[in-house]
Amino acid sequence: MEHKHIPGLVDVIKVDQPADILQIARDDTLDRVFGSGKPLLNSLLVRRILGVLSYNGHRFPTMSARKAIGREIQQDALWKKLNTAAPNIRAAPADLEPLAAWIRESNPDVAVGPLVQQIIGRLFSPTFEADDNTWAAAEVIAASLAPGNAVRNLAWKVTGKVTRAKALLASMVGGDLAGVHAVSVAIHNVVRGLNQMRCLYLDTSVRQTLTPETASERCLFAPGVVLRQATSNGTVGGCPYAAGTLLLLELEKARQTSGDESMIFLADTWSRCPAEQWVPAMLEGVWRRVTNA
Template identity: 40%
Template sequence: MSRIAIPGLVDVLPVDDAAAIAAIAGDRRFDRQYLRRGPMLNRIILGRVRSILTLAGAPLPPVAEYGPVRPAPSQSATQARLDALATRGLAGPDIDALAAYVRGEGGAKCGGKLAQQAVGQLFDPNYRADDESWSAALVLRDAPSSFNPVKRLIWALTGRVAKARALLAEKVNQDPTGLHGTGVAIHNLAEAFSRMRTLYADPVARDQSSPAAAVAASMVAPRQVLRQPTVAGTCPAGPFTENTLVLLQLDKANARMPGSDMAFMAGSWSACPAQGWVPALMATVWRDAIGGSAQ
């Protein structure tokens, strides 16, 4: 895709090619400082990210700038812990509930809360997802990108965004990664289990899908993540200025080559710490769903 630049209004560079995304993800000229600069729409988007995806005044790790140990040292510790859990094998009532959901039990919309609870319990063993916590997650999903004036007015008058963030942060003991996981990233996992439920409903696809194939077919990458250049220059996607907002459209790239690389930005400094745990969870749920079905 080509850069869209309208003086005074917007300057964005959408990138949906996997190779170009990988190159930009590893290029130190692109960071996540998210300084409010450039045309009007750029400043609005950057300002929202900076004000909404924060905890105690600091950006959440997945939107924090480049650091000596990832954006935050806690992310390396989190990945080590999650990798260990995935290696030992996953089991428990949350996985049983997700497997039942994949088999078609319960309402089509209950997968979100089930996924939120499974992630939340990584940060508090007593985490219980409910309508309130899922509603809060929906607010954090929509708030950075919504241009609905009525919705934004209501949120402003009621303090809904701050309340949603506070509720979810309390449930994960104020852990920034836990807040992002249960409030923002959770929507990709919820959609992944919804896709897996659809896959399971097709007898032919179900019988032909190994756990690895089911995970690849169901994996959902973030729709897009943002990068802000620190200098002007050129990249595989084309030229850019310091004011250009680069949109890495991971979902489109992942649709062409389904798997985990785009979903978790594997191999880059901004790689998701759950890049091993999520596929392991999904594979375990698929095996349990198949094993628990009538053959």
């Protein structure tokens, strides 16, 4: 855990221990309200991230406050929808064949990003057609969230590049911001998982040892960082914080160093990922399709 605190300038805690992360994720006073405009660097960080993860004045669900109107109902509805879809994709339907061919290196000239984007996009719109433009939009949104490169991010803001990327994807999922997040932000961990799966498959000595379930488990990754802000004073991991402190939960670092897979979806917390069953099922389905398991 690292606490950077310079009064009036910055007050940020980086958290990378699973127990501390779960404590924070289950604490009602550590929220995504993001109401404080101080300190300065906190404000700039939150403003930049909310600027990317909002569209037409509305935050993406992953940045909505716990008690935001409709958040819980919409999150639960999506969770149920994706859980209902999980058994079908786990059974390796024909829709997964392009991904399976990519894993086998049968179509080396095809990029994996648009293939994944189409599978995910069709959860939100049956007519979603991914292409180079939709994938480029996802890459712009993801890149604009990454730290550093302030000059590029400023140029993109001035030219409206990020806004156009969000507008394109929003138009393809009926304006559903959960869908925009899925096909532009969350998707990158799925792509990372499929790159991992390709490596596992191409190593024949490893391939033969893996069931669809174990292959899926080895291809899951947590988000790099998620944000919370304290609404009152408290302590986590022996580190005191004040109202307004930003907490950066380094989920993937925590998972890698501890092996705690609960970091991936934060299940059993109010902000659980609605795709906690669907993503593992999709990866299982791809492995079944690839190996005829």
